Amino acid sequence: VIYLDHFFKPNSIAVVGASRQPRKIGHVIFKNLIELGYLGRVYPINPNATTVLGQKAFKLISEIPDEIELAVIATPAPAVPANMEDCAKSNVKAAIVISGGFKETGEDGKKLEEEMLRIARDAGIRVIGPNCMGIYSTTPTHAIDTLFLPRYRLKRPKRGDIAFISQSGAFGAAVLDWAAELGVGISKFVSLGNKADIDEVDILHYLEDDQTSKCIAIYIEGTNRGRELSEALKEITAKKPVIVLKGGMTPEGQSAALSHTGILAGTPQIYEAMIKQTGAIRAETAEELLDFSVALSNQPLPKGERVMVVTNAGGFGVLTADSISKLGLKLAKPNDEIIEQIASNMPQRVTVRNPLDLVGDADPERYRIALEALTKDPNIDSIIVIILVQTPEIDPEIVDVLTNITAYYDKPLLVTTVGGELTQMLTKMFTEGGISTYPTPERTAKAMKALTTYAQHHMRTEAST
């Protein structure tokens, strides 16, 4: 067994600090584990209670008449070394230390962290944390959720193809919540916290061969293993895309990151060079981290940079052309035969060029005619479809049209739709149908650029092996 399986596929879990009080984090973690689909055995550890949520409580892990594979520790920091001793005595394989109050608080906390780690190392226990949110995994056989926030505060995203590593717990929580709202699915999430033992390099290597994760998104503020991180990224990007958002890319951000994590952020130049050289995709914002992950986890890779734009709103066609050009992509020049074929099936006021403006009264059928022809054009490497629902003829039929086309199209097709309530409804329908949809022309174009950048890296890697 790979040691990280003890975290992601444990057969039994003890929650240390499983309080009876609903607001305590140990209570929420225990409750979520027993309610949110974890299929293994879970035990509450609480010296002051006989039962928690109707389940028999134990004073110590060592009192449980069962093997415990994973301990989730949510007690006050000063108690954690003793908890770890208990884990050691009980042959626990892995521990997630949720508790804060360690290195991030200063010298005393640092000593406590070192003491806890020494005990774990002596016993061969691997540790995630401390000062973290732990793990959220949607693997069907081993769903696991140690996020200490109730679901009304932090919605859980559905099962999906994106793995997500965050050094910051709150950053991770906010992005998960956002993903859930957008209908974006997650395979595995890890909040790393202080990284006393396990860090991003370890998790990256684990995710490298994880079949449930088609791409990896990572938020990082600093690392103590720059060289290993660089090697891991290089190795993994040959197999699947890794999108990196680095916090602390300016002196001001760096200094904030230092005080936040106690880890030196490293110079921005070093990270910038590393991301580029390893073939990872750089996100500059949280929005890009999510946007790029959505495209890279479910779109085919483009073979070139020639983008076709189809729209029912001229203005957004213009802005999309601007974005494509600024990002160094190209507007495709459709084949003459294809142009003629489309033109012969369009009202006269539609002029077939790129951007192709189907004009304001375009209905789903007009999109179908245009897209069916364009998907056959070898001069086109990818398509951006803009659909404004504020026009009179767009109805839900458009979702069928696009899902039918993407079912056979082996190049990327991204959608832009801008607006309010009806737009968001349509976006959710598209997302359900596996079509990556973005709320502005610029975000769509950037996602296409991320696909193209990764595709180029992928082709270079393939050519060199």
Added chain:
Amino acid sequence: VIYLDHFFKPNSIAVVGASRQPRKIGHVIFKNLIELGYLGRVYPINPNATTVLGQKAFKLISEIPDEIELAVIATPAPAVPANMEDCAKSNVKAAIVISGGFKETGEDGKKLEEEMLRIARDAGIRVIGPNCMGIYSTTPTHAIDTLFLPRYRLKRPKRGDIAFISQSGAFGAAVLDWAAELGVGISKFVSLGNKADIDEVDILHYLEDDQTSKCIAIYIEGTNRGRELSEALKEITAKKPVIVLKGGMTPEGQSAALSHTGILAGTPQIYEAMIKQTGAIRAETAEELLDFSVALSNQPLPKGERVMVVTNAGGFGVLTADSISKLGLKLAKPNDEIIEQIASNMPQRVTVRNPLDLVGDADPERYRIALEALTKDPNIDSIIVIILVQTPEIDPEIVDVLTNITAYYDKPLLVTTVGGELTQMLTKMFTEGGISTYPTPERTAKAMKALTTYAQHHMRTEAST
């Protein structure tokens, strides 16, 4: 009376082409006018019906036994010159030509447009359009809505302080719909279309002294009056902010804009220089156009560029510091006394610096203590508050805390909150309370930059007069 009042404050309107069929745009326009709060008299013009929506229909405007101030024309293009003759005969003062099929379709359409315009000019009738959405105005005494889309497709934004001019109708519609969803208010909206007669320069001058509009957002693809536009912007930005999004800022976008509007876009360099020299604020995306308008319409202007950041999530503090620094703003250095005052009222694990991380268990009271002190600090020019609702102690009380503080604070205070459903609820509550709230650290920082840029221009203008 200023001539544009005939459009924005008409006492009577004739809708030419007011069909009985619910899907026809003339029908929707007539219906919206009689249902959406227009207080004047409205008449349907329809040669084939005796009534429309229960109101007596007329064959011609000249048959109406009433003075008609504004005609809204929604007939097929070939009929429009005759409609305009009817307007001329009836002493109509202003006409909005919604109909498409003019210059944007080629030579024949261009001739039709010229014919229509000649008739209007001879009769002294001013024209908005053709090929446009017309006007949406929320002025209490003269609410007017000629948008030809039903409300289930295009939500109408509430009354507010932002005026919005769009060359592209669909762009305008999508942004209005989006604004409605976000709870952002609009004073007046104009869709310019082909600009046969009235263009952005005319509207800008009208909005210059419009008390209901505190800032002006404009989407433009090209103009035939570059010098006048430049002069108008210069004059108006001395009084209120103007945010400009220019479509066609690359050769590709320019060429798309030309085919979209038939107006040469002008070189990007010229526009860039013009925007800068006139003191207008440049938006690079639709998102920025709206984001900047929200801040500039309801925030005080900062006296400098020193930003204080308060957060309950370290990671977002880091990303905010990064953004502030990249944009050329500065992290404020709070006064020592203020630091001490805050520190003495905080748990020990909170270290008072900038970004000020109130840590994950911060409650609204902790925010109140910190913000009440920081608002007194002369070393701080503006504040960004990050509030993650995925943390355990944030409740709706935080809205009261912030609205109480912004009620007396005479510097800008912007909020970042990232996440899903609960986050969006909180955002709506903040927006209702007049607090500009953004969904990512980067967008908040950019809005602060826009405020700062306009404030600097404003100070220069004041100093030179």
